[in-house]
Amino acid sequence: MKVTTAYLALYNAAQACGWAAILALLAIGVAQRETPEQLYDRAAPLTKLVQGAALLDTLHAAVGLVPSSPAMTLMFWVGRGNALFAVTEPIAALHASWWAVAMLGAWAAAEVIRYPWYAATTLGACPGWLTWLRYTMFIPLFPLGTLAEMALMWAALPELQSRRLYSLALPNAYNWAFDYHVFIRIVLLLYPLLWWQLYSSLLRARAKKLGGGGSGSSKKGGSSASSSGNGGGDGARPPAADILRQETRTKLLKAQ
């Protein structure tokens, strides 16, 4: 086995374990009927570690270890990082919100499927049901996670404004002013757009992977099945429309 394959398999397995532990913590807490604040206190420390470490997904994409787009993976990581570290962490009131629990839960539920899928695919031993889960569970989980992030950002706005968190006022030596609360307002406006970009690319990937794409994907399909794409969407894959066009052209050629 190549060193890179072993490394990726280990990395993805470690992430899978991390997220499984987070999900288990939340499950235990829910079983004990804990308050949102208690649930958050249980799960947040490990989530910060695991989600922070997920920056490696971007590094892997940037050095070409995996075929994902570094830009997409970074955008995904920054979005989550912002929601967890910059918005929810510093504002105590948000720890007591069910949205925070929903966010952690949705992330964990999705990752506990995605990372094992990457690990299994890297090793070339991915069962069909795992592929099905990976390309299906995102459908409810991704919107739930995104909604929770947006709800938390929205709820944070008043305190972000009053505490002037991460903001810079003039005059200063950088000759720049930055109002983080205004920035978050703009981010909230852009979120649905950015979310749709990732979501639709996942839907296209789903159509290709699950919707009889096995036959048409020829060489691209072969490489993607054995690759371990990390991060947000399979951004490096050609969209389904291009595959269709390619197939039609081949048919036309044969007919000529």
Place this chain on the structure above:
Amino acid sequence: MKLEVVSRSGRSIATLDVNPDSTVAELKKKFYGLKKTYYPARQRFALPVKPGETRGQVLSDDSKRLSDYGLADGGKLEFKDLGPQIGYSTVFFWEYFGPLVVYPLFFFLPQYLYPGTKLPAGGPQHALVQKLACGYWCFHYAKRIVETFTVHKFGHATMPIFNLFKNCGYYWGYAAYVSYFVNHPLYTAPNQTVSVACLAVAGLMQLGNLWSHLILAGLRKPGEKDYKIPKGGLFNFVTCANYTFEIWGWLLFSVSVQSIPAYLFAATGAAQMTQWAIAKHNRLRKLFDGKEGRPKYPRRWIIFPPFL
């Protein structure tokens, strides 16, 4: 000869009866005669995909004959609509005109553009660096407009019209963002000697950029369409010497005004130019491979020695 025109999904659009010796331009005129929505600049034709290719060869040279592309009676052509087109010079003019007008607005009309900020009585007070920066910025964009109409030779005549809004949004937006902070009543002027020196060197970089543009414009003789190895000036060492000078210019401008938005603008521009430069460098290296009598592309920096 008869040629069948198909869409990219395989649907037959039209059949054209043309002379094998007619040019691509004439083909496009004929197609325009049949389909009035698609004026020639919007049309893109490609040959069917051959085995081993990912996409069919595009009929990119309007002056070439159809027979040159190997088209014969009964052949197929794949048509793509490039969308509404707009001239390169038109886009360049409007995207550069914005910054030329928008930047000075914050300099001359702060009373309207900084609502809520107390202004000094007796009109705006600007440090020397703010005045010089405004002059530098305007000179830069005036130079770009003049170059658009007198120096640049464009490889393509048109681009998709959506680019007009995208490019103008970028240039006009950044012009406002940089100008707002550099001309702010609460602007903190940095060391004047350093600032003036930086702007002076930046001016030299502008001259270097102009010199590079003149070299690029002189590479092809009128009517030539092929790629050439750039020579002369900094091009002997860097593939995209024009970008080198441009990046230095904006870097020095940023150091001169000491404002984060200026650095952000410089970084964004540098990132885009780097993408283009890598593509151009690779294209030239692939073309000038030293085989079959072609010259070999010399070892050169891509865009910004000593880094890339």
